[in-house]
Amino acid sequence: MNTPKQRITVLGSTGSVGVSTLDVISRHPDRFEVFALSASTKVDELLAQCARFSPRFAVMASSAHAAQLAEKLEQNNLPTRVLSGIDAIEKIASHEEVDAVMAAIVGAAGLGPCLAAARAGKRLLLANKEALVVGGELFMRTVREGGATLLPIDSEHSAIFQSLPEDPSTWARRIDKIILTASGGPFRTRAPETLSSVTPEQACAHPNWVMGRKISVDSATMMNKALEVIEARHLFGVLPEQIEVVIHPQSVVHSMVQFTDASVIAQLGTPDMRVPIAVGLAWPERIESGAGRLDFRQMAALSFDAPDAALFPGLGLAWHALRAAPGTTAVLNAANEVAVQAFLDRRLRFDRIHAVNMETLEAVAPSKPASLADLLALDASARAAANAAALRFAA
Numbered sequence: 125m126n127t128p129k130q131r132i133t134v135l136g137s138t139g140s141v142g143v144s145t146l147d148v149i150s151r152h153p154d155r156f157e158v159f160a161l162s163a164s165t166k167v168d169e170l171l172a173q174c175a176r177f178s179p180r181f182a183v184m185a186s187s188a189h190a191a192q193l194a195e196k197l198e199q200n201n202l203p204t205r206v207l208s209g210i211d212a213i214e215k216i217a218s219h220e221e222v223d224a225v226m227a228a229i230v231g232a233a234g235l236g237p238c239l240a241a242a243r244a245g246k247r248l249l250l251a252n253k254e255a256l257v258v259g260g261e262l263f264m265r266t267v268r269e270g271g272a273t274l275l276p277i278d279s280e281h282s283a284i285f286q287s288l289p290e291d292p293s294t295w296a297r298r299i300d301k302i303i304l305t306a307s308g309g310p311f312r313t314r315a316p317e318t319l320s321s322v323t324p325e326q327a328c329a330h331p332n333w334v335m336g337r338k339i340s341v342d343s344a345t346m347m348n349k350a351l352e353v354i355e356a357r358h359l360f361g362v363l364p365e366q367i368e369v370v371i372h373p374q375s376v377v378h379s380m381v382q383f384t385d386a387s388v389i390a391q392l393g394t395p396d397m398r399v400p401i402a403v404g405l406a407w408p409e410r411i412e413s414g415a416g417r418l419d420f421r422q423m424a425a426l427s428f429d430a431p432d433a434a435l436f437p438g439l440g441l442a443w444h445a446l447r448a449a450p451g452t453t454a455v456l457n458a459a460n461e462v463a464v465q466a467f468l469d470r471r472l473r474f475d476r477i478h479a480v481n482m483e484t485l486e487a488v489a490p491s492k493p494a495s496l497a498d499l500l501a502l503d504a505s506a507r508a509a510a511n512a513a514a515l516r517f518a519a
């Protein structure tokens with residue numbers, strides 16, 4: 125019997141995760157079909173993807189970029205229809221003909237489309253961790269009420285998901301602790317006082333993973349791991365104190381679950397995002413991802429260590445934000461997005477990203493957000509406070 129192809133929307137298709145997703149999809153033309161793609165600025169990349177995958181829709185974040193894309197598609201006689209703006213991104217995330225949505229936009233900008241996909245009951249492949257950090261309980265409630273299937277794509281959360289039993293109703297009584305591994309990024313062995321001179325190029329040169337610029341900086345500060353702690357709390361329904369972070373520089377063990385009987389199950393693999401993407405696309409089946417295989421006979425020793433709080437002061441903010449008033453994780457995320465952009469623009473020193481995050485958390489008191497509109501308003505006021513703080517700490 126022939127199984128119908130899954131029709132996929134890839135949000136953020138021109139980014140690092142988006143490109144890896146299309147690579148996995150291209151290996152399985154019998155299983156998957158690209159329904160729609162979205163991007164923000166990279167018109168030529170999206171044009172090339174339209175030529176290769178013939179999606180029904182291509183959406184650019186702005187109308188100016190959409191006009192450029194439409195003109196180029198026409199010149200190349202390509203039939204893909206071009207749309208623009210956040211409403212259009214939400215439309216391709218929730219379209220009735222779509223089966224699965226890869227959420228690979230970076231930052232809080234992806235929240236609305238994720239909620240739209242969740243509301244429409246899609247299979248939602250979540251790489252866009254900021255959307256869950258901002259959306260929190262509201263995000264998870266929308267997934268439940270919409271009947272969506274939420275599959276984690278972050279390699280750590282995919283590892284935890286793969287280590288857990290398939291039935292989520294058994295998780296609470298079985299999980300003792302979730303252990304997130306972290307490579308420690310490019311500055312793991314640096315003295316904290318040397319971080320003031322770090323450049324964007326150095327911060328984006330991750331030792332094990334090739335990723336977008338924002339997540340690369342987050343990995344260097346370990347704010348990425350802080351966001352992942354918040355993400356894990358929501359995805360797996362554990363308490364903040366049940367989540368632990370260990371430094372594992374080799375990035376072979378992608379994360380672990382310790383169960384109530386003290387047994388630990390881990391997922392291992394090469395550091396290649398195509399693995400968790402293939403898991404999400406095919407779950408509960410397994411398909412070829414294109415990733416290299418581990419060779420245990422050639423492997424160097426695996427090591428594990430506690431994170432250094434002086435070198436990575438931002439990591440602890442995850443537990444602080446989770447225990448604070450609802451909405452605090454949204455404030456932390458907005459502050460960090462602003463601070464990282466200021467650093468990438470060379471307006472803020474690397475070691476002052478944390479100071480901007482701290483100041484913003486002190487300046488903005490969240491009132492319990494009950495809707496997407498509340499979250500967007502909170503995000504906007506946190507961004508205003510963070511921009512002001514970044515100006516004060518300017519390089």
Ligand SMILES: NC(=O)c1ccc[n+]([C@@H]2O[C@H](COP(=O)([O-])OP(=O)(O)OC[C@H]3O[C@@H](n4cnc5c(N)ncnc54)[C@H](OP(=O)(O)O)[C@@H]3O)[C@@H](O)[C@H]2O)c1
Binds near residue numbers: 162163252333335
């Ligand atoms: N990269 C990884 O290995 C990895 C691993 C785990 C989790 N993640 C998470 O996955 C997400 C994507 O990461 P990435 O590394 O793939 O990022 P990236 O390379 O920077 O790509 C981001 C994508 O989002 C689009 N985009 C940016 N701002 C947008 C906006 N305001 N509205 C609509 N689209 C927008 C970009 O379009 P243009 O390129 O056209 O500008 C691009 O397609 C992040 O949340 C990250 O934390 C990434």
